[in-house]
Amino acid sequence: MMHLVLPFRFEWLWSDALVWLLVASVIGFAIYTNARPHLRAPWARVSRSASGLAAATVLALFVIVGLLDSVHYREALPSQDGKAAYATELRSVLDRLLQPLRASREKTYSAPLATHLYAKETVQLPDGGEVRVFPRLRHGGAHLVDPQQDWARDVAVKAFRGLAIALLVWFVAAIGVCAAESRRATAGIESVWRDVWAGRTAVPWRAVLAALGLLCVLIGPVTALAPHYHVLGTDKVGQDVLYQALKSIRTGLVIGTLATLVMLPFALVLGVMAGYFKGRIDDLIQYLYTTLSSIPGVLLIAAAVLMMQVYIENHPELFPSTEIRADVRLIALCVILGVTSWTGLCRLLRGEALKLREMEYIQAAHAFGVSHWRIMMRHIVPNVMHIVMIALVMDFSGLVLAEAVLSYVGVGVDPSMISFGTMINSARLEMAREPMVWWSLAAAFVFMLTLVLAANLFADAVRDAFDPRLIMAGRHS
C-alpha cells in the first residue's frame, strides 16, 4: 500500500504560534478599528505623517522577513519503505528562500564580494612543494574563470541587472499607487502622478514611494549578487553574514513585540485598578511596582535569566532539540523582559485612571448602579488606550536595543540563536584583528540602525497622532 509522503511537515515552534496569534489579533484589531470612525481618526493622522509612513514602509519589509522566518517545517527524507520520515533539522520558509546563502559555507573569513579567502593558507602544489596563497572561495565567485580579469565586470553587470529589475518593480508599484489614488480621487492618473510628486496628496505617497525606491535600489543589486557572491562577506566559521543579518530580524521583532504583550496585561489591569479603586488596593499596587522598579532593570533580568539557565541545564529532558531549547529561551526572555518592565506604563495608567474616575460620566455610571467591573471595562479602559498604544510602539525599539546588550552580558538569547546581540558579541574582537574584519559589525550595525530608526520614527508619528495634549496644542514636533 502506498503512503502519501508530503515533501515537508509543518512544525510550530512556540514563538511561531505566538507570532501568528499576534498577527491575527492585529488584523482583528484593524478590522474593528476601521469600522469605528473615532478609533480610525488617530490612525488617519498617522497616515498623514510623511516620516511615519516612510518608516512604516521599511518596517513592513522587516516584518515580512520576520514572518517568513516564523513558518518552520521539516523536509522529508528519501525513504525506502514508503513511510514518512522527516529531517531532524528545522527550517523556515526564509531558510528555503535563502538556501544559496545558507548552504554556501566557506572555510573562514572572506570580505564582501570577495573571490578569495581573507587569510593566507598553505597549499600543496602537485609537484610536492608548498606555497602560501589566498585560496579561492568554494562558493563566492566560483563561477568566474579568471577572477582578476572578470570580477569587476561580472559584479557590475549583475548589480546593474538587479538594479534594473528593481527599478521596474518600483515603477510598477508607483503606477499602482497612482492608479488607486486616481480611482479614489476620480482624477486622471497623470494629474495624480504630478500631485504625488509635488506632495499634494492627503496621504504622503511621495514619502512611501521614496522609501520604497531606496529599498529597491539596495535590495535589487543585493538579490542579483547574493546567489553568486557573499555580498556582506563571511564570518569566522565561513557563514554568510547577509544570511545572519536577515535571520536576526525575527529575533529582534519577536523580542520587541512579545515582551510588550506580556507586559501589557500587568500594566493595564493593575494600573487601572489602582487608579480606580484608590485606597488600600492602590497602596498595595503602588508598593508592588515601587518594589519591582527599585531593582535595577538589567540586574533583575540577569538574575531571572540566570535562574532560567540553571533550570534548563537541570531539565534537559524537556528540550528535545537545540531549536526548541533556543525557542523556549527566547520566549522565557520575552516573559522576563515583560514582567520586569510593566511598572512604567502601570504608573502612567494609574495616573490617568485617577483623573478619569472623577469625571462626570463615571459619576453618572455610578449613580445608575453600573458595576465596578463594567465601569472599568466600558468607561476607563477605552479612554486610556491611547496611552497603551503609545507605550506599545515606543517600547519596541528599546527592547530591540536591549536584546543586543543582554546578549553581550550573556543573559540574552540562546547562543545558538542568530540575533543582533550574538552577531555583535562574536564579532566585537574582530576590529582589533590585523587585518581588520569589519563587515560582520557593519552588517549588524546597518540592519539594527535601520530597524530601530524606522521603529522610532513610526513611534513618534503614532505618539503625535494619539497624544491628546499634542493634538489640542496643535503642535507637531
Place this chain on the structure above:
Amino acid sequence: MTAYIIRRLVYGVFVLAGVNVLTFALFFFVNSPEDMARAQLGAKRVTPAAVEKWKRERGYDKPVFLNDKMPGSRKLTETVFFDKSVRLFAFEFGASDQGRNIGYDISTRMWPSLAVQVPAFVIGLAVYITFALLMAFFRATYVDFWGVVLCVLMMSISTLFYIIGGQFVFGKLWNLVPISGYDAGFDALKFLVLPVLIGVIGGIGSSSRWYRTIFLEEISKDYVRTARAKGLSESRVLFRHVLANAMIPILTGVVVVIPLLFMGALITESFFGIPGLGSYTIDAIGQQDFAIVRAMVFLGSVLYIIGLILTDISYTLVDPRVRFS
C-alpha cells in the same frame, strides 16, 4: 518636613524588605541549591558528595526558614534565609560562591566606577541641557529640526556600537588613548577619557530630546507669555524663567540616578577593562556567581531608594509650593 522624610524612609525599608523576599524567592525557589550546585559543578563532576560539599562550604545546607535543631533565637538565625537575605540589611554581604569577600570587593571596586560615572554624569548633564536649550531657543527652525533628527538617529544606535566605534577611532586609528585598561591614581586619567566621552555621546540622543520636550512644555505655559508681554527678551525668558521652572521635571529624572552612579556601567566597564562594580557584576553573571548577583541586586535597590528620597528632598529645595504645603 522631617515627618515626611521619616515616612519616606520607613516606606523605603518596607520596599527593601519586598525586594529581599522577591530575590530570595527568585534564587531559592525557582531552583533548589542542589540545582545551582549542579550547574556550578558542571554536569560531569556531579556526585552527591560533591553537591553536599558545595552546599556546606557556602552555607546552603541549612534549613530554609526554621532550624529546629538549634536552641532559642538561633532557630531563626541559623537558616539560609537569615544568612543570605536578612544579613544584607546590615550590609553583611558574606562570601561569594567563589569564596571572595563581597563587601571588600565592593568597597575597593566602587572607586573606579565612580571615576567613570561622575564625570560622565556631570559633563553629560551640561551637554544635554545646553543642546536641548539650543533646540528650544531655535524651535520650529531648521536648527531645531535637524537637532531632533540627530537625536533620533543617535538614540537608534546601540551603546555597543558607540563603544566599539569609539575604541576603534580614538584608540586604534588615531592612537590618542589606550583602548582599555586601568591604573591607580592620576595615571588612570588617560584610561578614563574615552569611557567618559563615550558615556556622554551615548546619551545625547535620548536625553537631549527628553529635555527639549520638557522645555517646550514649559514654553507653552501662561507665565512665559506674561514674561514676553512684559517685554523681556527671548533669551532672558528662556534662561531666567523656563530653565528655572523646568528644573522640577528635570530633577525627577536626574536626582534618582545619582546614587546609582556607584553601581558603574555594566557594558562600558567590561569593554574598557575598568575594574569597577559594573564589570564585577558582568563577571559574576558570566561565572554564575549567585551570591554576588544577589548582593548587587540588593545594593542597587538600596541606592535607588536613596535616590527616591533624595528626589523628594530636592523638590522641597527647589519648589516652594512643596516646601510650604
